[in-house]
Amino acid sequence: EPGVDDALLDGLNPPQREAVLHRGPALLIVAGAGSGKTRVLTHRIAGLLSTREAWPSQILAITFTNKAAGEMRERVSALIGDEARGMWISTFHSACVRILRREAEQFGFKQSFTIYDSGDTRALVKRLIKDSGSDTLGLTPGGTASKISKAKNDLHDVDSYRETANLSDPREQAFVEIWRRYDHELRRANAFDFDDLIGQVVYLFRAFPVVAALYRKRFRHILVDEYQDTNRAQYALIRELTQGVPAHTLPDQRGEIPGASLTVVGDSDQSIYAFRGADIRNIVEFERDFSDAKVVLLEQNYRSTQHILSAANAVIKHNFDRRDKNLFTTEGDGDMIVGYTGYSGHDEAQFVADEIVSLQTTGMPWSQIAVFYRTNAQTRALEEILIRSAIPYKVIGGTKFYERAEIKDAMAYLVAVANPDDAMSLRRILNVPKRGIGPATEAALQSFADEHDITLRDAMRRVDELGFGPKVTGAIRTLATLLDAHSQAENPDPGSVLADLMGRTGYLDQLRASPDAQDAARAENVEELIAVTREFRKANPNGSLIDFLTEVALVAAADELDDSEGQVSLMTLHTAKGLEFDAVFITGVEEDLLPHRISANEPGGPAEERRLFYVGVTRARKRLYLSLAMTRAQFGEVTVAMPSRFLQEIPAELIDWRQSPGFVNGRGGSQSRALNARQGGARQGALGTGAAPRSMGRYPSLPEGEKKAFPNTIAEVRDNSGLELVPGDRIRHKDFGEGRVSAVTGVGAKRVAEVQFDAVGKKRLLIKIAPIEKL
Ligand code: ATP
Ligand code: MG
Numbered sequence: 001e002p003g004v005d006d007a008l009l010d011g012l013n014p015p016q017r018e019a020v021l022h023r024g025p026a027l028l029i030v031a032g033a034g035s036g037k038t039r040v041l042t043h044r045i046a047g048l049l050s051t052r053e054a055w056p057s058q059i060l061a062i063t064f065t066n067k068a069a070g071e072m073r074e075r076v077s078a079l080i081g082d083e084a085r086g087m088w089i090s091t092f093h094s095a096c097v098r099i100l101r102r103e104a105e106q107f108g109f110k111q112s113f114t115i116y117d118s119g120d121t122r123a124l125v126k127r128l129i130k131d132s133g134s135d136t137l138g139l140t141p142g143g144t145a146s147k148i149s150k151a152k153n154d155l156h157d158v159d160s161y162r163e164t165a166n167l168s169d170p171r172e173q174a175f176v177e178i179w180r181r182y183d184h185e186l187r188r189a190n191a192f193d194f195d196d197l198i199g200q201v202v203y204l205f206r207a208f209p210v211v212a213a214l215y216r217k218r219f220r221h222i223l224v225d226e227y228q229d230t231n232r233a234q235y236a237l238i239r240e241l242t243q244g245v246p247a248h249t250l251p252d253q254r255g256e257i258p259g260a261s262l263t264v265v266g267d268s269d270q271s272i273y274a275f276r277g278a279d280i281r282n283i284v285e286f287e288r289d290f291s292d293a294k295v296v297l298l299e300q301n302y303r304s305t306q307h308i309l310s311a312a313n314a315v316i317k318h319n320f321d322r323r324d325k326n327l328f329t330t331e332g333d334g335d336m337i338v339g340y341t342g343y344s345g346h347d348e349a350q351f352v353a354d355e356i357v358s359l360q361t362t363g364m365p366w367s368q369i370a371v372f373y374r375t376n377a378q379t380r381a382l383e384e385i386l387i388r389s390a391i392p393y394k395v396i397g398g399t400k401f402y403e404r405a406e407i408k409d410a411m412a413y414l415v416a417v418a419n420p421d422d423a424m425s426l427r428r429i430l431n432v433p434k435r436g437i438g439p440a441t442e443a444a445l446q447s448f449a450d451e452h453d454i455t456l457r458d459a460m461r462r463v464d465e466l467g468f469g470p471k472v473t474g475a476i477r478t479l480a481t482l483l484d485a486h487s488q489a490e491n492p493d494p495g496s497v498l499a500d501l502m503g504r505t506g507y508l509d510q511l512r513a514s515p516d517a518q519d520a521a522r523a524e525n526v527e528e529l530i531a532v533t534r535e536f537r538k539a540n541p542n543g544s545l546i547d548f549l550t551e552v553a554l555v556a557a558a559d560e561l562d563d564s565e566g567q568v569s570l571m572t573l574h575t576a577k578g579l580e581f582d583a584v585f586i587t588g589v590e591e592d593l594l595p596h597r598i599s600a601n602e603p604g605g606p607a608e609e610r611r612l613f614y615v616g617v618t619r620a621r622k623r624l625y626l627s628l629a630m631t632r633a634q635f636g637e638v639t640v641a642m643p644s645r646f647l648q649e650i651p652a653e654l655i656d657w658r659q660s661p662g663f664v665n666g667r668g669g670s671q672s673r674a675l676n677a678r679q680g681g682a683r684q685g686a687l688g689t690g691a692a693p694r695s696m697g698r699y700p701s702l703p704e705g706e707k708k709a710f711p712n713t714i715a716e717v718r719d720n721s722g723l724e725l726v727p728g729d730r731i732r733h734k735d736f737g738e739g740r741v742s743a744v745t746g747v748g749a750k751r752v753a754e755v756q757f758d759a760v761g762k763k764r765l766l767i768k769i770a771p772i773e774k775l
Contacts, residue, residue, distance in 0.1 A: 004047040008079060012036075012043065019296040020044045023053075025258075026293035028286050029265040032327040033312070033618030034303030034580070037265040041223050042072055044263060045087070046079040048221055056086035058220040060241070064229065064578055066091060066554065072225075088219075092234050093554050096197040101546075103204055103211055109190055112546055114419040115553040116186065116193045119403065121145050124424060128181050134174040148179050152195035153231045155202065158183060188455070190421040198233045205240040213249045215241060220260050226578060227266030228283045229273045235282045238262065239289075262290065268323070269316050272574060272612045301327045303580055305334025308624050311650045312617045318649050319607045327618075335623055336656040339647070340699065342629040343735075344764070345378070345588075349385040351627060351658075352585050354698050356391055356568060359583050359623065366392055368582035370569040372616050374594045378587060379570060386568070396571040402552060406511070406522040410529050411552070413501045414494065416457075417486040418545045423449075423456040433510045435475040441468060445476075457483075479505075494548045495534035502526055573616045584620035586613070589628045590641040613646045626655070631766045638752050638766055658699035660735070720768050725753050734771035736760045 002023060009017050019029050019040045031037050045061060048054040063069040069089045076084045088095060097115070104111055116124070125148070126141035151161050158179045165172050186193060192200060205212035222241055224230065230238070245257040268283050287293055301309055309327045316322070338355070342348030356369055371382060371393075379395055386393045401407060409432050412425035419425075423446075430445075431437040448466055449459040459466075460480040463473050482504060486497050502508045511523035536548050569581070573594075588594055594613060599605030617624060632641045647655075725731070729741040731753075739757035744767075746752045751767045765772065 002047065002051050002053060005050055008043055008047055008050065012040070013298075013300055015296055015298050016040050016043075019298075020047050022294050022296070023261070024292065024294055025261055026286075026290035027261070027263040028283075028290075028293050028295045029263070029298065030267065030283070030295065030323065030325075031265070031298030032267055032301065032325050033270060033615070034301040035298035035327065036300075036302055037267070037298065038068070038072070038225055038578070040298070041225055041263065041265055042075045043079070045072075045221075045223065046076050046084075049076070049084060049087075050080045054221050056084055057088075058218065059087045059089075059223070060095065060219040060221070061087065061089040061223040062092055062095065062225065063089065064091065064226040066094065068225065068578055069094070091554065092230075092237070093194065093197050094550075096201045096237070097550055097554070099201050099204075099215065100192065100197065103208075106208055106211060107200075107204060108187070109192075110419075110421070112419050113190045113192055114415050114422055114425075114546075114549060115197070116191050116424070117553060118145070118194065119408075120191075120424060121149075121193050124185055125178065125182060128178050128185070132174065132178060132181070134178060137171045137174050139171065139174055139178065144175060144178055147175065148182065149193075149195050151179075152193075152199050153233050155199060155233045155236055157199075157203075185423075188421065189423050190419050191424075195233070198237055202233060202236045202240055205237075209249055212240060212243075213245045216243055216245050216260065217257055221263070222260050223263040223265075225265055226270075227264035227286075228268050228271040229266075229577075230279070230282050231273075232279050232282075235279065238264075269319070269325075269611055270577065270615050270618075272577065272608060272615055297325070299325055299327060301329045303621055304329065304618060305331060305622060307333050307336055307654050308617060308620050311337055311624070311654050312614055314651055314654075315610060315617065315646050315649045316614045319610055337650070337654050338623070338625045339655040339657040340625070340627045341643070341657075342627065343631070345381040345629045345632045346385065347660075348587060348627050348629040349381045351699060352382065352587060352625070353385045353389040353391060355585070355625060356386075356583075357389060358698070360391075364582055366566045366568045369585075370571065370576070370579070370581040370583070370619065371585040371587060372571060372573050372576050372619070373587050374573055374596055374612075375588075376572065378593075382570060382587070386570075391568055392566060393568040393570055396569055397575050401525070401528075402555075404522075404525055406525050407529055409507070410498060410502060410526050411549075413483075413505075414498060414545060414549060416483050417497060417501070418549055420457045420483070420487050421455050426456050426460070430479070433505060433507050435479070436471055437475055441472055441476075444468075491542070491544050493537050494543070494545045495530055495537055497545060498530050498533050502530065573612045576619050577615055580619055580621055582621045583623035583625070584616065585625040585627065586616045587627050588632070589613075589626045589644040589647055590632070591644055592639075593632070593641070594644050594646065610646065613644075626650075630769065638746070638750065638764070640749070640766060640769055657702040659702055660699070720770065720772065723767055723772075723774065725751075725767060725774065730775040731755065731772045732775055733757065733763075733765070736763060738775070739763075 002021060004021060009020065012020060013036075016036050016039070019027065020043045029037055029040060041061065045059060048059065049056060061069075061072060063072055069091060073084065073087070073089045076087070076089075088098070090098070100109070100113070101111055104113055122141045122145045125145045129135050129139050129141060129144060158176060161179070162176050165176055167173050167176070186196070205215070219241055222238065224238065242259045242262045244259040247254070247256045264283075264286065266283050271283070287295065304312075304327075306329050309329060313326055317324075340348070340351045342351055352371060356366075356371075359369060360366060373379065373382070383393070383395070402411070409429060412428040415422055415425035416429060427442065430442055444466060445456060445459045445463075448462075449456050452459070454462075457480070460476050461484070463476040463480070466473075468476070482501070486492060486501070489497075508523055508526060511519045511526070514520070533548060536543055536551070540547060573586070586594075592600075595606050595609035599609050626647065628643055628647075629641055631638055633639075725741050725744055727741050727743055730738060731741060732738050733755070736755075736757045737759045739755040741753050742756050742762075743754040744751060745754075749768050753765050753767050753770070753772075754762065755765060756762050
C-alpha cells in the first residue's frame with residue numbers, strides 16, 4: 001500500500017479510501033449520485049503526487065466541464081500545495097485542442113487552426129446543401145449537421161461511412177457528398193469542428209505511432225470523471241492513450257513501457273447524453289474491456305437528505321438493466337419533498353417564486369437555490385414571475401452572449417486575424433460594416449479563389465487582378481491590408497487588436513451613430529467583448545489571440561455558473577449534471593415534458609428521461625420541490641398536462657402536496673378537492689383553510705387522506721368538451737368566482753376561453769378541463 005499521508009485520507013469512508021489507495025492498471029468506481037466520486041478522484045490525484053509516485057506532468061484528468069476542471073485543480077492544490085501545477089486537468093475537448101495545437105502540422109493543418117462551433121457548422125452545411133442543390137432532396141442543415149456529428153462521434157470518417165451506406169438512396173448519396181465537401185472546406189479553412197477535436201486526435205495516434213508513443217509515455221495516470229457520458233470516440237481516445245509502448249518504437253528505451261493506469265468514475269444511472277453519442281456500454285463493458293480492473297462501489301451519499309435519496313432510489317428502480325444500488329445517508333430524513341400543481345405554467349411559476357422568497361427569508365442565499373426544467377421554452381413564464389417578484393436570477397446557458405450577431409461579427413474579425421485561411425469568418429465581415437461589397441463581388445472573389453486553388457484571403461490580396469471598379473477594389477484592399485497587418489504582428493494583445501479593428505473599420509461608430517436604440521445596446525456588447533479580451537490578457541499574460549478564441553469556443557453552459565453571485569440559477573436538467581444546491585425546484589414534471597414526448601418512441605428514450613429526472617432530484621441537498629401545471633402553453637398551443645409517471649414512482653408519503661393560498665372551505669367530495677388543490681392562482685381570501693395545514697407559509701399542505709388521491713388524471717375529473725361558450729357568456733369558476741367570457745379561440749379539445757373575472761381579473765382557461773359552469 002502506498003504511503004499516502006493520513007491527512008489525505010481523513011474524511012473519507014472505507015471504500016473511498018480503498019479507491020484512493022488502489023494501485024493497478026485499471027480502477028472503476030461505480031457509484032450513485034453524491035457519493036463522493038469526484039472527491040475520490042481529487043484525493044487520488046493528490047495521493048499520487050504527494051507520494052511522488054507521479055509527477056504533475058504525468059497526470060491527465062478529464063472532467064465534464066471547464067468549471068469542474070478548475071475546481072478539481074483548486075482542490076488538489078488546496079490538499080498538497082502549489083506543486084500541482086503542470087497537471088493536465090481539463091475536458092476531453094480542451095485536452096485534444098492542446099494535443100492538436102502541438103501536432104496539427106503533422107497532418108497538414110496549421111498550428112493556428114480555429115474551431116467551428118455548431119452554429120458555424122450548420123452555416124457551412126447550409127451553404128453546401130444549397131450549392132449542390134440537395135435541398136430538393138429534403139436534406140436540412142440541422143439534420144445533416146447532426147448526422148455528420150453522430151457519425152464522427154461513432155468514429156466514422158466519410159470513407160468508412162460510405163462503405164456501410166445505402167448508396168442506391170439518392171438522399172444518402174447526397175449526404176455522403178455533402179459530408180465530403182464539408183470536411184474539405186474545413187481543411188481549406190484550417191479549422192476543426194467540435195467532433196473532429198476528439199476524432200482527429202484518435203486518427204493522429206493511429207496514423208503516427210511515434211506521436212502516440214510520446215503521449216502514452218508521458219501520461220502515466222489517466223483519470224476520467226462522469227465516465228458514463230463518454231462517447232465512442234472519447235472511449236477510443238482513452239484506449240489509445242492507455243496502451244503500452246513497445247520497445248522498438250522508442251530506440252532509446254531498453255524495454256517496453258506498460259500502459260498508463262486508468263481510473264474511471266461514473267454512474268450509469270446518470271447517463272443522459274445518448275443523443276450526443278454518449279454510449280452507456282462504455283461503463284457497462286468496462287469490466288470486460290479492462291479485465292484486470294478493480295471495481296469499487298460507493299453507496300453512502302453525502303449530499304442529500306434521506307427523503308430526497310429515497311425518492312431518487314424509488315424512481316431509478318424502474319429502469320431495467322442496471323446494477324442495483326441503494327443510496328443512503330446518515331444525516332437523517334430532512335424535510336419532506338414538496339409537490340405543487342399549478343393551474344397553468346404561470347401559476348406554477350408563481351409558486352416557485354413564492355417559495356424561493358420564503359426560503360430566502362429563512363436565510364438561504366439565492367445562490368444556493370436552483371430551478372430546473374426540461375426545455376428552454378419553460379423559462380419564459382418563470383422569468384416573467386421572477387422579475388416581478390424581484391428575485392435576482394441567472395439563466396445558465398440561456399443568455400448566449402457569444403451568439404449575438406454583433407459579437408459574432410467581432411469574433412469573426414478576430415478569427416480572420418488569427419487564422420487567415422478561414423473563409424467563413426471572412427465572408428461574414430466582408431461587408432460588415434457596409435463597404436459596398438455585395439453578393440456578386442463575394443461570389444467573384446470565391447470563384448477566383450477556387451480557380452487558382454488559393455484561399456479567399458489570397459484572392460482579396462490579389463484584388464487588382466479581378467477587374468472590380470475602383471471603389472470596390474479599394475474597399476477590399478483596405479480590409480485585406482488591415483487584417484494582414486494584425487495577422488503578422490508577433491503575439492498581439494487580443495484586446496488591442498479588437499479595439500483597433502472595431503475602431504478603424506467604423507463598426508463601433510456606425511452602431512453608436514444609429515438612431516435605433518437596439519444598436520446602442522449592440523455597441524455596448526461589443527465594448528463588453530473588448531473588456532473580456534482585456535481581462536483575458538490580464539489573467540493570462542502570455543495568452544495569445546488563438547488561446548482566447550479557443551477558450552471561447554470551448555465554454556460550456558455550466559461554465560457560466562458563478563457561486564459568488566447572489567443569484568438563483570435557472571438551467572435545463574442536462575446542464576445540472578455534477579452540480580449541487582441546497583434547494584432545487586424541478587418544474588414541469590408532466591407527461592410529454594418529463595419524460596419529453598420526443599423520447600417516447602425512441603428505444604431507451606423513456607429510461608434516459610428517467611435518468612435525467614434522477615440527476616435533477618439528486619442535485620438537492622436539503623429541499624426538493626416538484627411542480628407541474630394542469631395546462632401549459634407549449635408547442636404553440638395550450639395543452640392539457642398529465643402528471644408525470646415519475647411522480648407516481650415516488651412513495652406518496654415522501655411528498656407534501658401543497659394547495660393554493662386563499663383556497664376556501666366548502667369543497668365538494670374528495671375528488672373535486674384533489675382537483676381544486678391542484679389549481680394555483682386563486683388569490684381571493686385569506687390564508688388558513690381550516691384544513692389544518694402542517695406547513696406554514698403561503699401554500700398550506702393538503703389535508704392528510706388526500707395525498708394518496710394523487711395523481712388522478714385530469715380527464716377523469718372533468719370533461720367539458722360539450723360546453724358551448726361564446727363571448728359575452730357569464731360563467732362561474734370553482735376558484736375564481738364569476739366572470740364574463742371575452743373571447744374563445746382554438747377548436748375541439750384545445751378551445752381556450754379568455755375570461756374577465758370579477759374578482760381576480762383576466763384568465764385564460766382550457767374549456768375542456770376548467771372547473772366552470774355556464775350561468
Ligand atoms: P455526482 O454523481 O453528482 O457527480 P459525486 O459522486 O461526484 O456526485 P461528490 O460531488 O464528490 O459526489 O460529493 C458530493 C458531496 O459530498 C460533496 O459536497 C462532497 O464534498 C461530499 N463528500 C463526499 N465524500 C465525503 C465524505 N467522506 N465525508 C464528507 N463529505 C463528503
Ligand atoms: Mg461528480
